[in-house]
Amino acid sequence: MKVIIAGCGFVGERTADLLHAAGHEVIGLTHSPESAARLATVKPWHTAACDISQSAAVTALAGTLAAASIDAVIHCASSSRGGAEMYQSVYVDGMRHLAQAFPAAFLLYTSSTSVYPQANGEEIDETSFADPDRDTGRLLREAENIALNANGAVARLAGIYGPGRSFVLKNLLEGKAAVEGNHGQGRILNQIHADDAAGALAHLVTHRLSGIYNVVDDAQMTQRQCLERLCPLFGVKMPGTREPDPNRKRGWSNKRVSNARLRATGWAPRYASYFDALRDDPELASSILDLVQTAGEAPPPRQPNILLIGLMGSGKTTVGRIVAQMIGFKMIDTDHLIVEAAGKSIPEIFAAEGEAGFRLRESAALRSLLGKRGCVIATGGGIVTQPRNLPILRHLGYTAWLEADPERLARRTAMNNNRPLLNGEEDPKTKLERLLTERKPLYKALADLRIHTAGLTPQETAYGVMESARVFFAKMRK
Structure with a gap:
């Protein structure tokens, strides 16, 4: 026709x-x-x-x-x-x-x-x-x-x-x-x-x-x-x-x-x-x-949540749990939401749907958090690579970037088999260096707080996140 x-x-x-x-x-x-x-x-x-x-x-x-x-x-x-x-x-x-x-x-x-x-x-x-x-x-x-x-x-x-x-x-x-x-x-x-x-x-x-x-x-x-x-x-x-x-x-x-x-x-x-x-x-x-x-003439309100971004192995889930316990927030991990919705593991999702399919599921998990309040949200390391996710991340709350050098991240992730992006011929440290180079500008543009975690315990990092978020939301209420 x-x-x-x-x-x-x-x-x-x-x-x-x-x-x-x-x-x-x-x-x-x-x-x-x-x-x-x-x-x-x-x-x-x-x-x-x-x-x-x-x-x-x-x-x-x-x-x-x-x-x-x-x-x-x-x-x-x-x-x-x-x-x-x-x-x-x-x-x-x-x-x-x-x-x-x-x-x-x-x-x-x-x-x-x-x-x-x-x-x-x-x-x-x-x-x-x-x-x-x-x-x-x-x-x-x-x-x-x-x-x-x-x-x-x-x-x-x-x-x-x-x-x-x-x-x-x-x-x-x-x-x-x-x-x-x-x-x-x-x-x-x-x-x-x-x-x-x-x-x-x-x-x-x-x-x-x-x-x-x-x-x-x-x-x-x-x-x-x-x-x-x-x-x-x-x-x-x-x-x-x-x-x-x-x-x-x-x-x-x-x-x-x-x-x-x-x-x-x-x-x-x-x-x-x-x-x-x-x-x-x-x-x-x-x-x-x-x-x-x-x-817009005025940005929409930021929601009373704390989001953690950063490369895999940077301690987002660990620090997030500590922050949640400190202030009585609910702990949410976007990777866990993806696995629950799919009924299969992240490596299985990558194997069946590729990274593109995983990213669609990741965006869907993020949208499911609209309306949530009083949460600490640990996100996947690549969530910032999808432009569609950035406005929602900004809207959902206060964002802290946990930064660590690739060598330290490679050691932390060495025994974890749940990281499909580290599979393949490329050396994990080299891969993490490349990912950091690609994502660093995205993390920087999104973050309200940037914490270099080298030399800090998870408890010290969590305290820094908590205090910075408290000051941020106190200013918003004025």
């Missing part, structure tokens, strides 16, 4: 990846030549620049591609947060131009569940009233009708989130969240992970499923229900209430959107709920924490 995807943004790019991986020929359209050139350097599918709001540009593209050879066209271009004028040119005019230029193609238009104006918590399906009272909503419906009149499909997407994009969590961490109306419960949140949205678009196109389909996950919840779960998970206070914003571009609505029709075709979301995605998507939570930590 030969498919044009007009708009290779947050969802379009993912859809192109899925269709190409399934063996289809994909032509991804972007508004600017610069975007097309950027994608061409990193994607295996074809890219082209085309302003779909211009009839001449789309007609020229159709001549270049041989319009009759195109099996399907997906419109998922963005209005770039514009108003009614942009909706008209990108959505309505763009959809019309594509339909005229590729008359034999199956058309799929990506719309929004915002076309449903219901505000009383109603259960909504594809037969429900969808006649929005705002110009932007009416223009969405006009673009939908172009696809439907050509016996194509409309995918009404709920609120899209994914790595780097989650307005609910980002607003909460930045102190901008609130429960809006509905007697203190807030509106019902209908959401969909970007990967699941892309999967739905690919599913509809490859099966040529005509008609309207709601693309939403299985777990709609009110703002209050969502925030009451998020707040303890990220250690922030429950936000207050406010009246709905009457100037919202797509209006304020409150409805529970059903995905039953789409599910009946064989589609199912990988992430059944937003909280499943926070748990299982390796990048979601860390990417939003990173956004707020690096670009």
Whole structure:
């Protein structure tokens, strides 16, 4: 199948990846030549620049591609947060131009569940009233009708989130969240992970499923229900209430959107709920924490835990147990969490899944600690090598780097057979020297405290960690 995807943004790019991986020929359209050139350097599918709001540009593209050879066209271009004028040119005019230029193609238009104006918590399906009272909503419906009149499909997407994009969590961490109306419960949140949205678009196109389909996950919840779960998970206070914003571009609505029709075709979301995605998507939570930590007006609060980082053999578990006993914290070892979840030893994980599989499990173990407080957390030596882990490590608490020279570490680990990275032809001391060279900048950048443990007993090291952490958290409370 030969498919044009007009708009290779947050969802379009993912859809192109899925269709190409399934063996289809994909032509991804972007508004600017610069975007097309950027994608061409990193994607295996074809890219082209085309302003779909211009009839001449789309007609020229159709001549270049041989319009009759195109099996399907997906419109998922963005209005770039514009108003009614942009909706008209990108959505309505763009959809019309594509339909005229590729008359034999199956058309799929990506719309929004915002076309449903219901505000009383109603259960909504594809037969429900969808006649929005705002110009932007009416223009969405006009673009939908172009696809439907050509016996194509409309995918009404709920609120899209994914790595780097989650307005609910980002607003909460930045102190901008609130429960809006509905007697203190807030509106019902209908959401969909970007990967699941892309999967739905690919599913509809490859099966040529005509008609309207709601693309939403299985777990709609009110703002209050969502925030009451998020707040303890990220250690922030429950936000207050406010009246709905009457100037919202797509209006304020409150409805529970059903995905039953789409599910009946064989589609199912990988992430059944937003909280499943926070748990299982390796990048979601860390990417939003990173956004707020690096670009937010104020960093999110650090949690009252103590984390120990450093190379294998540096004494993290030993020192961690002593610190935990001193201050009455719970001791947690991420390696132990990995082994418990996998039901097999670390060498067995490496043998079956390689280091890449182990690192995924390590990141999952780290995410499972979100919401923990009053813990000393001993981490694996390589946990800092995965960029996704760093924002979560920063968020989880006060970090101490236990540093020791490679010769000392080699002696400590010589009799331990649970260190797969030290297996192989390379001498353990040489390997540890190389690992230290690679990881030292990462440890240094992350650590609140750096302790050279040479000449110190574990008890002395533990005392230094405990006292430094106590001072750090005392300053935070002021």
